[in-house]
Amino acid sequence: MYVATKGGERAIEAAHQWLAEARRGDPAVPELSIAQISEQMTLAVNRVMAEGSLYDPDLAALAIKQARGDLIEAIFLIRAYRTTLPRFGGALPVETDEMAVTRRISATFKDVPGGQVLGPTFDYTHRLLDFALMADGDAPQATRKPAETQPVPHILQLLDRDGLMEPLTQGEATPPDLTREPLEMPADRPLRLQALARGDEGFVLSMAYSTQRGYGRTHAFVGELRIGTCAVEMEIPELGFAVEIGEIELTECETVNQFTGSKTEPAQFTRGYGLVMGQSERKAISMSLVDRALRWDELGEENTGAPAQDAEFVLYHCDNIQATGFLEHIKLPHYVDFQSELELIRKLRRDAGAETCKEAAE
Template identity: 70%
Template sequence: MAYVAVKGGERAIDNAHAWLAETRRGDQAVAEIATDQISEQLGRAVDRVMSEGGLYDRDLAALAIKQAQGDLIEAAFLLRAYRTTLPRFGYSTPVDTGAMHIHRRVSAVFKDLPGGQILGPTYDYTHRLLDFALAAGAAPPAAPQAESGIAAMPRVSDLLDDEGLIEGDGADEGEPGDLTREPLAFPANRALRLQALARGDEGFLLAMGYSTQRGWGGTHPFVGEIRMGEVAVEITPPELGFAIDIGDITLTECQMVNQFAGSKTKPPQFTRGYGLAFGHSERKAMAMALVDRSLRAEELGEEATAPAQNVEFVLYHSDNIEGTGFVEHLKLPHYVDFQSELETIRRMRADAGRAEEMA
């Protein structure tokens, strides 16, 4: 019986996938989209897929987006699957975001911070009016360039450190756990939580962060700093024995500064939440920083009552690949399970009927 069903399904599946391929291509009178067009012109989608796929590779992310017809969770899934085919060469030296080649850097707490407010290529202050000139296709004018470039910029958190009014970056927790090697386990320290959040679903983190702003575990956040730009990556190949620079990746970092009334052991001071994401992913980095801070409730002696303060709830549900796998598996054949449920219901009804007759 089972084999008959599989064989019957096989042709249907092949034909379904053939139709999918045709649908993916769309009207063949329209030019086919190339993956370099996706990576150049749909860069934010590429950034999001790299982030949630947990793999930095613009070309692969672009291919995944094309293959998934722009379904970004499906595309992230494709990247996750692909990465399992590759060997792991090692870990990088932790990147130095303080040495970032800045494209954008803003602070909502200090107007006149050293280095200044650099808006960069932002959607902030646009009017969110549809631009029909884009539909017509027009080359944009060259972006203006200043006489001289910006200098290196200190992180805002380093500027505030002096008076002890803001907590530091935190102590070294030793060798961090790695979710790609070992499944999530609790208690999860901050390093492990940040890894999970970094590849967590942007929409989920946005909703969780938003919930803290609306009163479910409020943390009174301010954006201490957002910075985006290129950061060099270093590794130490064993055959060389010294660190080498292997190239740049684009990162977005968010330092959230939060009010804190103090506890029995700590004086009142500003605490912090941290967000770091692949690519230009500002909403993601901000939401991550909000959630990183709310998940520190227990550590800071706050009453943990809201969903965004519940480490297990957040980390068990932040991964959209796992989420989509478990939700979408419901549509796959459950014929046998359902048959047995049917039998059970019939039996229960029959039993109930007999009991009535006997009464």
């Protein structure tokens, strides 16, 4: 006989205490500070901010600490906190042309205006464990030039000049805000980009990888990848002009994709676009590849049935908080449901046994 466990409230309280003890670890080891996480685990902090839709490095670091390093749990905490914040206005669109870049590369042109800026990257490391990091020594001092503060033109403007790149179009209507309104289908490009920007990095990466393996008929080049800070401005009605309220670090990626043309458009290059909060270039590149794959309809291309071309499949499954909630709810009590399944199986077995006996008797 299956019965419900007694004393559930006391058990849950004890589980919370055990969780706090497990999070702290050995008391003899110094506890991680929020500043340490924020300064030394920046890529994890950036991911939590991007997928949590809240730009605050300290709060993201706090969430990572509270979640014991489980980034999806930390993202959940940040999104939950975000819902408690009052909204007092909206910022103007950021101008990435005016980004103070710390990293800027192109895989399509070697010599570009402003030069290639490698910046802090794992691209040229040997992927060997650095055991020197186990010793608490002084941090190495890098030889680097300061961030480029002058406006740096986008590299794809070189193709724009020759008419080889599809023209940029500016929508007139303000796109819906995915953080305040539920996702609805069909979703236009601004809404798709919002969903991808805060989608799970691993899922978006897998979708992007599938397009590179042939599921989507797109062959992309990184036209430009740039990382840096942009000013955030807000219009103040009482003043009649915009004022800068802060800065935000962003990663932007534009990919160049071949387009053989259609009945209405000539052969040209098309764009994939990715923009993510913080330094998150893997996510930005993945986002741009998936964005391009999802544009098959508006470009008049054939839908090959690739998963990355299915907007409903991609957008409804890329959100890790929704996915986690649906997945993890199955570990909660389902005693009544299971009892009904159990009785059904027993009945089917009894009926099958009776039928077998009847056949044997005949």
